[in-house]
Amino acid sequence: MRISTSSFFERNTFAMGLQQQNLFNVQQRLSAGxxxxxxxxxxxxxxxxxxxxxxxxxxxxxxxxxxxxxxxxxxxxxxxxxxxxxxxxxxxxxxxxxxxxxxxxxxxxxxxxxxxxxxxxxxxxxxxxxxxxxxxxxxxxxxxxxxxxxxxxxxxxxxxxxxxxxxxxxxxxxxxxxxxxxxxxxQGGAGYVTAGMAGNSGTGVFGPVGVVDATAPNYGKDFEISFLGGNYTVSTNDVPPVVAASGPFTAGSPIAFGGLQISIMGTPADGDRFDVSTAKNAGxxxxxxxxxxxxxxxxxxxxxxxxxxxxxxxxxxxxxxxxxxxxxxxxxxxxxxxxxxxxxxxxxxxxxxxxxxxxxxxxxxxxLDPASAISEFYQRQTSLQATQMTFAKLASISLFNYL
CATH class of the missing domain: 1.20.1330.10 (f41 fragment of flagellin, N-terminal domain)
Structure with a gap:
C-alpha cells in the first residue's frame, strides 16, 4: 500500500503531538503534586x-x-x-x-x-x-x-x-x-426560707428550718406561723388554708409541721406572723x-x-x-x-x-508519587525524542540521495 507524503507527515505529526501532550500532562501533575x-x-x-x-x-x-x-x-x-x-x-x-x-x-x-x-x-x-x-x-x-x-x-x-x-x-x-x-x-434542691412579716411587733426571732420527714403529707408546701394568746398556729398557704400544727408557744422549743421543724426565740406579739416557704416561692x-x-x-x-x-x-x-x-x-x-x-x-x-x-x-x-511521576516523565521524554529522531530520519529518505 502506498502512503502519500501528506498522510505520512500528518500521522507522524499527530503521534508526536499526542506524546507531547502526555509529556506536558506529566509535567503539570508534577508541578501540581x-x-x-x-x-x-x-x-x-x-x-x-x-x-x-x-x-x-x-x-x-x-x-x-x-x-x-x-x-x-x-x-x-x-x-x-x-x-x-x-x-x-x-x-x-x-x-x-x-x-x-x-x-x-x-x-x-x-x-x-x-x-x-x-x-x-x-x-x-x-x-x-x-x-x-x-x-x-x-x-x-x-x-x-x-x-x-x-x-x-x-x-x-x-x-x-x-x-x-x-x-x-x-x-x-x-x-x-x-x-x-x-x-x-x-436550684430545685434549695430548702425553705423563713421571713418575718413587716407588721410584726414582738421580739420573736426564728432559727433555721430543719427537715425531719420529707415524706410527710404537707412536705413541700408553703406555711405561715401565726401567734395569738400565747399559742401558735401553722397553716398551709392552700385555698382554703389547712392547719398543719397548733399548740402553746414556748420560746426555743421546736415547732413541728409538714415534715419540718423550727425554733423561735423571744416573745412574738399577738398577730405576729412568720412565712416559711419553699425557696422558689419565697422570692x-x-x-x-x-x-x-x-x-x-x-x-x-x-x-x-x-x-x-x-x-x-x-x-x-x-x-x-x-x-x-x-x-x-x-x-x-x-x-x-x-x-x-x-x-x-x-x-x-x-x-x-x-x-x-x-x-x-x-x-x-x-x-502524586514523585518517584513514579519522574520516572514516567523521563520515559515519555525519551519516547518523544526517539519518535522525533525517527521521523527526521524517515523524512530525509529520498531516491535522490542514492543517485
Whole structure:
C-alpha cells in the first residue's frame, strides 16, 4: 500500500503531538503534586477527593464555630466568677451586720458597701460580649437585660431564649444563659426560707428550718406561723388554708409541721406572723433580696428596743439564706458553663483526629508519587525524542540521495 507524503507527515505529526501532550500532562501533575488535573483523568478519584474536601471544609467551619462558642463561654465564665465573688462579699457583710454591738452608723456604712456591690452586680448582669450583644439577655441581646426602676427595683426585660451554635455534625451547644436563670432563680434542691412579716411587733426571732420527714403529707408546701394568746398556729398557704400544727408557744422549743421543724426565740406579739416557704416561692430575685437587705440596714434601731432588734435579725437571716441560694444557683450555672467548655475541648480533639484521617485519605487519593511521576516523565521524554529522531530520519529518505 502506498502512503502519500501528506498522510505520512500528518500521522507522524499527530503521534508526536499526542506524546507531547502526555509529556506536558506529566509535567503539570508534577508541578501540581496531584495524580489528576481534571475529573476526566480519574472520575472515581476526583469524586472521592471532592467528597473529602467538602468534609474538611465543614469540619473547618465547625472548628470556627467552636472557637467562637468558647470565646462566648469564657466571657460568661468571667462574669459569673465576678458574680460569685460579689455574693460572697455580700454574705460576709450580712454576717458582720448581725453583730449586736455595732451602731446604726456602722450598719449604714455596711448598707452603703452592700449597695455598691448591688450596683456592680447589675453591671455584671448587663455584661456584653464586646460586640454590643448582651450575654444574659436571651434572644433580646441588643439591649441591656436588667433595667433599674423607680425605688431601686431592677426589672428583667430580656427573655429566656437560648442562643445555640452548631459546633459539630450532630451537636448544637448553648453559648449563653438568660438572666432570669442566673439571677432570678434557685436550684430545685434549695430548702425553705423563713421571713418575718413587716407588721410584726414582738421580739420573736426564728432559727433555721430543719427537715425531719420529707415524706410527710404537707412536705413541700408553703406555711405561715401565726401567734395569738400565747399559742401558735401553722397553716398551709392552700385555698382554703389547712392547719398543719397548733399548740402553746414556748420560746426555743421546736415547732413541728409538714415534715419540718423550727425554733423561735423571744416573745412574738399577738398577730405576729412568720412565712416559711419553699425557696422558689419565697422570692428568687437576688436584686430584690439585696435591696431589701440595704433597706433593713439603713433603718435605725435607736428607740426601737428589742422588737426592732428582732426585726433586724430576722431580716438578716432571711437575706443570708436567699443570698446563699442565689450564690449556689450561680455556681451551678458556672459549673454548666465549665461542662460546655470541656465538651468543646473534647470536640476539638475529636475534630482534629477526624481531620487527620481525612487528610491522610485525601492524600492517598490525589497526591502524586514523585518517584513514579519522574520516572514516567523521563520515559515519555525519551519516547518523544526517539519518535522525533525517527521521523527526521524517515523524512530525509529520498531516491535522490542514492543517485
Amino acid at each position: 496531584t495524580k489528576f488535573l481534571t475529573a476526566g483523568d480519574d472520575p472515581v478519584g476526583a469524586a472521592r477527593a471532592l467528597g473529602i474536601g467538602q468534609t474538611l471544609a465543614e469540619s473547618s467551619q465547625y472548628a470556627t464555630s467552636r472557637e467562637r462558642a468558647m470565646l462566648q463561654l469564657k466571657r460568661e465564665e468571667t462574669a459569673l466568677d465576678s458574680t460569685t465573688v460579689l455574693l460572697q462579699n455580700i454574705k460576709a457583710l450580712t454576717v458582720q451586720a448581725g453583730n449586736g454591738t455595732i451602731s446604726d452608723d456602722d450598719r449604714a456604712s455596711l448598707a452603703t458597701a452592700i449597695q455598691s456591690s448591688l450596683d456592680q452586680l447589675v453591671g455584671l448582669a448587663n455584661t456584653d460580649d464586646g460586640n454590643g450583644q448582651f450575654l444574659f439577655a436571651g434572644f433580646k441581646s441588643a439591649n441591656p437585660p436588667f433595667v433599674a426602676q423607680a425605688g431601686g427595683f431592677v426589672q428583667y426585660v430580656g427573655d429566656q431564649g437560648q442562643r445555640l451554635m452548631q459546633v459539630d455534625v450532630a451537636r448544637q451547644l448553648s453559648t449563653s444563659d438568660d438572666g432570669r436563670t442566673v439571677f432570678q432563680s434557685v 428568687t430575685d437576688i436584686f430584690a433580696t439585696i435591696g431589701a437587705l440595704v433597706t433593713a440596714l439603713r433603718t435605725p434601731l435607736a428607740g426601737g428596743g428589742a422588737a426592732a432588734q428582732a426585726k433586724l435579725q430576722n431580716a438578716l437571716s432571711t437575706a443570708n439564706v436567699k443570698v446563699t441560694n442565689a450564690h449556689d444557683n450561680v455556681l451551678t450555672v458556672l459549673s454548666s458553663v465549665g461542662s460546655r467548655m470541656n465538651e468543646i475541648d473534647a470536640l476539638d480533639v475529636g475534630g482534629a483526629s477526624r481531620d487527620l484521617m481525612d487528610k491522610s485519605y485525601l492524600s492517598a487519593v490525589q497526591d
